[in-house]
Amino acid sequence: MASTSTVHGQSYLEYLKPTLERFFSGVEELLFIPYARPGGITHDAYTNHASRFFETLKINVKGLHQFEDPKAAIAAAQGIFTGGGNTFVLVKALHELGLMAALREQLFIGTPYLGTSAGSNICGINMQTTNDMPIAYPPSFKTLGMIPCNINPHYLDPIAGSTHMGETRETRINEFHSQVNIPVIGLREGSWLEVHGKAISLKGAHTARLFRQGQQPTELETNTQITSYF
Amino acid sequence: MASTSTVHGQSYLEYLKPTLERFFSGVEELLFIPYARPGGITHDAYTNHASRFFETLKINVKGLHQFEDPKAAIAAAQGIFTGGGNTFVLVKALHELGLMAALREQLFIGTPYLGTSAGSNICGINMQTTNDMPIAYPPSFKTLGMIPCNINPHYLDPIAGSTHMGETRETRINEFHSQVNIPVIGLREGSWLEVHGKAISLKGAHTARLFRQGQQPTELETNTQITSYF
Numbered sequence: 001m002a003s004t005s006t007v008h009g010q011s012y013l014e015y016l017k018p019t020l021e022r023f024f025s026g027v028e029e030l031l032f033i034p035y036a037r038p039g040g041i042t043h044d045a046y047t048n049h050a051s052r053f054f055e056t057l058k059i060n061v062k063g064l065h066q067f068e069d070p071k072a073a074i075a076a077a078q079g080i081f082t083g084g085g086n087t088f089v090l091v092k093a094l095h096e097l098g099l100m101a102a103l104r105e106q107l108f109i110g111t112p113y114l115g116t117s118a119g120s121n122i123c124g125i126n127m128q129t130t131n132d133m134p135i136a137y138p139p140s141f142k143t144l145g146m147i148p149c150n151i152n153p154h155y156l157d158p159i160a161g162s163t164h165m166g167e168t169r170e171t172r173i174n175e176f177h178s179q180v181n182i183p184v185i186g187l188r189e190g191s192w193l194e195v196h197g198k199a200i201s202l203k204g205a206h207t208a209r210l211f212r213q214g215q216q217p218t219e220l221e222t223n224t225q226i227t228s229y230f
Numbered sequence: 231m232a233s234t235s236t237v238h239g240q241s242y243l244e245y246l247k248p249t250l251e252r253f254f255s256g257v258e259e260l261l262f263i264p265y266a267r268p269g270g271i272t273h274d275a276y277t278n279h280a281s282r283f284f285e286t287l288k289i290n291v292k293g294l295h296q297f298e299d300p301k302a303a304i305a306a307a308q309g310i311f312t313g314g315g316n317t318f319v320l321v322k323a324l325h326e327l328g329l330m331a332a333l334r335e336q337l338f339i340g341t342p343y344l345g346t347s348a349g350s351n352i353c354g355i356n357m358q359t360t361n362d363m364p365i366a367y368p369p370s371f372k373t374l375g376m377i378p379c380n381i382n383p384h385y386l387d388p389i390a391g392s393t394h395m396g397e398t399r400e401t402r403i404n405e406f407h408s409q410v411n412i413p414v415i416g417l418r419e420g421s422w423l424e425v426h427g428k429a430i431s432l433k434g435a436h437t438a439r440l441f442r443q444g445q446q447p448t449e450l451e452t453n454t455q456i457t458s459y460f
Contacts, residue, residue: 004395004396005395006395007395008393008394008395009393037405037408038397038405039401039404039405039408040404040405040407040408040409085405086405088364089409127364128363128364128365128366128367129363130363130364131363131396131397132397132402133358133359133360133361133402133403133405133406134318134357134358134360134364134371135358135402135405135406135408135409135410136358136409137358137370137371140367141364141367154394154395154396156394156396163238163239164238164384164386164419165234165236165237165238165384165419166234166361166384166386166419167268167361167362171269172362172363172365173363174269174270175267175268175269175270175315175316175319175363175365176363176365177270178267178269178270178365179270179319179365179366180365189394189395189396
């Protein structure tokens with residue numbers, strides 16, 4: 001569950017390549033979920049984009065939109081990758097196609113899964129800590145619940161000396177906690193969560209910021225297990 | 231319909247004071263809609279905050295939450311002000327209390343209305359160009375449709391040289407246009423729209439950025455009528 005697909009100055013998924021090589025070892029074909037459509041690109045174009053990266057790992061990529069029976073495709077998948085884009089568009093598609101439960105089931109039996117940005121957002125309990133614009137209306141905000149918290153990807157620290165009056169990310173997450181009691185991990189770009197069974201570890205270049213209702217935020221150290229916080 | 235209640239370095243609504251003095255002249259009691267609850271503050275605290283400003287204009291403020299029959303309160307209002315905060319929370323409350331239609335009716339007969347941020351967002355056709363986090367699930371994203379477009383408040387230009395990989399505001403609005411064909415006005419902080427009947431004018435310190443599906447964005451000059459763009 002990665003904050004971003006791409007870190008500044010690098011190519012698509014480059015910073016994750018050594019990790020993904022290990023994580024998807026043995027996977028010959030990866031199922032790609034292109035529904036988040038960054039910038040509104042087509043499912044085909046997005047799948048090709050992911051495919052070009054995974055060729056370098058000798059993994060074949062197929063788009064979920066290419067299957068007549070997407071539920072069966074999920075149930076048969078050796079590995080799954082959900083790309084970033086717009087979380088509302090992604091969640092609407094997953095709910096309307098009845099795929100949220102199928103995906104959840106397939107992940108709970110241990111199928112290796114990569115999510116970036118919106119694809120990580122949906123691993124939380126709900127999508128209510130996305131940064132995205134509500135350009136589509138999903139029938140529900142509920143998501144996969146793979147971890148006992150929500151993710152805020154592309155987490156940004158307040159900018160010192162900013163004159164902008166729009167809310168900081170921290171203010172937004174605090175507002176979320178005025179409505180909902182679910183912990184939120186602010187994942188900075190270059191960070192990701194590695195989940196094996198019940199064990200959740202923070203990985204990558206940065207600490208992460210954990211927000212819990214009614215408590216001061218905590219910085220989580222990278223390369224540590226963070227399971228005990230939940 | 232103001233981008234923000236507060237510009238950097240000034241007090242609450244200070245930059246709008248001369249305008250509001252004229253606009254609400256003759257109004258003795260203003261109905262305040264506190265549902266957007268910035269930072270999760272209470273309806274009472276938010277109403278008091280608005281009240282302290284309007285005292286300086288000798289206008290009494292009552293919160294909509296104080297009325298047993300909020301529909302009747304809207305229908306009887308001399309003037310209405312919806313404060314900023316979270317657009318999802320605001321729209322959920324207005325729909326669930328059945329007030330969206332009542333508000334729309336009262337505005338279409340010419341009742342003077344001030345919206346700031348989320349309170350401006352709801353003047354658009356839908357709330358789908360809000361910047362807010364979806365911390366609540368409204369039964370619909372439809373809003374008042376007082377103008378033939380949507381508003382993106384707190385509009386931010388891309389930051390030159392930024393290393394952040396999250397979407398710029400312009401990218402987000404373009405993604406909106408991959409789903410929905412409604413023009414969007416990016417209102418910078420310090421700008422507002424003044425609407426009289428069908429005439430829409432841009433006011434305040436900045437140009438505004440108009441986004442239309444399939445077209446290059448256009449900068450709108452301040453102190454001009456922009457009605458002809460729609």
